[in-house]
Amino acid sequence: MEPLGRPFKLSIIVPVFNERPTIQGVLRQVKGSPYAKEILVVDDCSTDGTGDFLEQLADDEIRVIRHDTNRGKGSALRTGLREASGQIVLFQDADLEYDPADYPKLVEPIADGRASVVYGYRIWAKRDIRGSVVNYLGNGFLTGVTNLLYGSRLKDMEVGYKCFRADVIKALPLKASRFEIEPEITGRLLRRKVSILQVPVSYRTRTAREGKKIRWRDGLTALRVLLRLRFGEDW
Numbered sequence: 001m002e003p004l005g006r007p008f009k010l011s012i013i014v015p016v017f018n019e020r021p022t023i024q025g026v027l028r029q030v031k032g033s034p035y036a037k038e039i040l041v042v043d044d045c046s047t048d049g050t051g052d053f054l055e056q057l058a059d060d061e062i063r064v065i066r067h068d069t070n071r072g073k074g075s076a077l078r079t080g081l082r083e084a085s086g087q088i089v090l091f092q093d094a095d096l097e098y099d100p101a102d103y104p105k106l107v108e109p110i111a112d113g114r115a116s117v118v119y120g121y122r123i124w125a126k127r128d129i130r131g132s133v134v135n136y137l138g139n140g141f142l143t144g145v146t147n148l149l150y151g152s153r154l155k156d157m158e159v160g161y162k163c164f165r166a167d168v169i170k171a172l173p174l175k176a177s178r179f180e181i182e183p184e185i186t187g188r189l190l191r192r193k194v195s196i197l198q199v200p201v202s203y204r205t206r207t208a209r210e211g212k213k214i215r216w217r218d219g220l221t222a223l224r225v226l227l228r229l230r231f232g233e234d235w
Contacts, residue, residue: 139156
């Protein structure tokens with residue numbers, strides 16, 4: 001792979017739904033990252049005032065895109081991808097679980113031509129495992145199933161920090177609307193034999209009471225997506 005010319009532009013896509021308590025802190029950290037960037041914040045029809053608050057935060061780097069109905073995380077990411085103009089695309093959750101200080105780990109291998117896709121893998125603290133046992137075990141199960149089906153060696157398929165050369169992610173015919181966007185992206189990349197570099201990232205989980213939205217039912221949907229893509233079906 002050829003290195004990208006410098007300076008390059010980083011497109012950071014932030015899907016948002018009812019994240020009024022955390023979004024300002026997230027965007028403050030994202031703006032501090034050491035790259036020329038556009039921050040595409042896609043508000044998925046929040047009902048807690050997040051959308052209006054985001055309009056106040058918009059500036060030369062932050063662009064707010066609003067859905068008129070709630071369509072799901074996958075739809076928000078696909079909206080951001082359509083609008084992204086950078087050579088590198090990075091996904092950023094809006095809930096302070098991930099730390100933008102890890103951006104260089106994700107971005108630099110792509111910029112230097114060492115990878116076209118970089119996934120983080122979460123370093124779970126014991127307190128986070130205790131507070132989110134179902135998510136921890138579910139992610140381990142889905143990652144194991146992914147590796148079994150596709151012959152991969154992923155450590156964390158459902159990780160929120162995923163970074164791509166823009167031409168690679170935009171070439172995928174993504175269709176998922178909700179949390180199944182994560183296995184869809186991974187399945188389509190692995191079907192195309194795209195190599196995925198993995199780097200450790202910090203992580204602080206939150207509970208459903210604190211606003212975490214993914215549920216066990218989403219794990220079942222993820223499993224169906226992985227199976228259908230592996231055996232040549234689509235939807």
